[in-house]
Amino acid sequence: MDIEWYLVLSALLFATGFLGVMIRRNPVVILLCLELMLSAGALALLAFSRMLGNQDAQVFVLIVLVVAACEVVVGLGLVVAMYRRRLPLDVDEVKELKG
Amino acid sequence: MLHQYLPVLVFAALGILVGGAFATLNLVLGPKRLKGDESSAAIRQMDPYECGLPSEISKTFRFGVSFYLVAMLFILFDIEVVFLYPVGAILKSTDSVFVLAEVVLFVALLFVALIYVWRKGALDWR
């Protein structure tokens, strides 16, 4: 299979994630979309790694996976903290800091 | 010079177009409650499965915070183990104490994290 298809898929994932972050208002969905964006980068790295035939990027992808998990856990922690304090869980309503 | 950028533009446009479609299509295609139609059939149509037991979870049902805490800790410790995988990949060709020391060091660092979590009481079920 051609590498182009993997790249197209990763570009689609990235664009979906990005637009999701922009459009969606629920922070949990936004965190999902962030994961999508990072996964798109990981997929592109793996595709290139296969194309080039070197393994440099494969370890990189493992690290990206772990980092993505850490990021989302910190994000979820913040969301849970906001939820417990009954703050609005809609990023459009997070208005205190606009302007 | 300019024609170099053409693939970039096509690439970006395609990405935004299809990505936008995915992100917005469910607003258009997703189930919508018909205005004024509150009959049970109309409500049933909102369900993922139209027949069988109602699959909805009551809105007032809440997961305790402990669930989230344990789930998040599980994700972290679970995914950290992925770093042992590369060691496994080269294990057959190694007989060096260095690799062992590295793995022990890594697990020791994870153990520090475990001690922290345990002493903080995050593992107690509340």
Place this chain on the structure above:
Amino acid sequence: MSFDAPTIDYAGLSPVIALTVGLVVIVLAAVFDSVRRFGPALALLTYAVTAGCLIWQWNANLDLVSGSLRIDGLAVTLSLLAVIAAAVAVLLAIGDPSETQAGRSDWLALLTGSLLGMVILAQATSMLTFFVGLELLSIPLYALCGTNLRRRESLESGLKYLIVGSVGSATLLYGLAMIYGASGATGFQAISDGLQAGDGMLSDSLTLVGVGMVAVGLAFKVSIAPFHQWTPDVYQGAPTPVTAFMAVATKAAAFAVFIRFFLVALGPLADQWDVMLAALAALSIVVGNVGALAQTSLKRMLGYSGVAQAGYMLAGIVTATQAGVDALVFYLAAYVAMNVAAFAVVVIRERQNGFSDDISTLRGLGREKPLLAWPLTIAMLALAGLPPTAGFIGKLYLIEALVDDDWTWLAVMIAIGTMISLGYYLRVVATLWMSPAGQAEAGAEIDTASLPPQIAGAQADPFEDSRADRRWYLVAPALIATAAALFFGVIPQPLVDFAQHAGDALSVWIS
């Protein structure tokens, strides 16, 4: 296939090792009651040892960990700046609501983790360490922003920073993937070789997309316009010691890797990216300075001013010359001094004023507490770039480097930006010194404010501290930073040597 254990240069790795050991100790100190209260001392000891290791390796110039890290002048100087900023944050955080509520050592562990990320980032010479360092820097910062649990702005700013920062990280990662595809390598030097050898349209457009996305990702981190929108919000929402740390240390570390990645890995493409970066720098200068004009909150104003300052510093990279790097590092060092002085005063005033950072709360401070007013005054003058301060010398070097490399229009932009910035910096100075202590204001308002909080109807705030302006750990950073900003404005030579040490490290790659 046999496996050989890599040779490890423990001396070169010593700063990273020292910080990691310190981090482990601080994490353990957080959960054992008997040692918990030594948290700040442990953190300061860790930073002192790290700084010692960095100075020990001052003249080192070698690759570590199979070329993933490199300790050289650039890494040492910028890591030192980050360590200083972290030490100041530890002092400023003593007694701060965020530190107390998060549990002292827990807070310090997050800070140390972030600092470890910065030290790794400053040494990074491969995509892997680049990404790991950047994330290790960012993730603890997201949590730190949310540590003041009493204020909803704090949690919100943490979440906001996390979302924006992660978009930046993901964009950066995608750009790195593209560059890897085009060059076939992950090490900076190997990328440069691969790009020079590469040809064909695919790799050209790949590289361009990649370079663009990496620039965008880094621009998110150092808050360069148009990717700066989070900056004023997060600066205002985050606890002030965190803001101080974030403002200076993040910039130092991120600019280190910015320099390394663009000048070493993407050096062969300098003709392609310099215009792009110049445009970002110019936009940043204009947006930051104009945005700051309308602010009434001191922290927001410093946020916008940070955007503008990032624009000035980015101009140093645009030149792709050693003079440009020297000027950038000099400016960064001056920026640390100026911002530490300003934020230390903000911290003190906040604790005396019920945590308001409105500029109007500074009214008449010059007459009441000159010891607080002078540091802020000099910080503002230095940020504005007026002589005789280090800020002035820094701008001079930047403009000189730009003009020498035929970027006169960008030098003019810096001058124009400086002109605009006088509008808001001098407004703060005027508020400090000219207005009388506010007796002329509506009398009733002042009466309530001057009464003890219980009588005024508000609840007593356990974190308010009317004697904050006499706490040595708050006042000392302000005074030392002010002295440094003045000293290096009058006698810049030591700081010039410091900056040139960073520039010399890159002499193999740039002229």
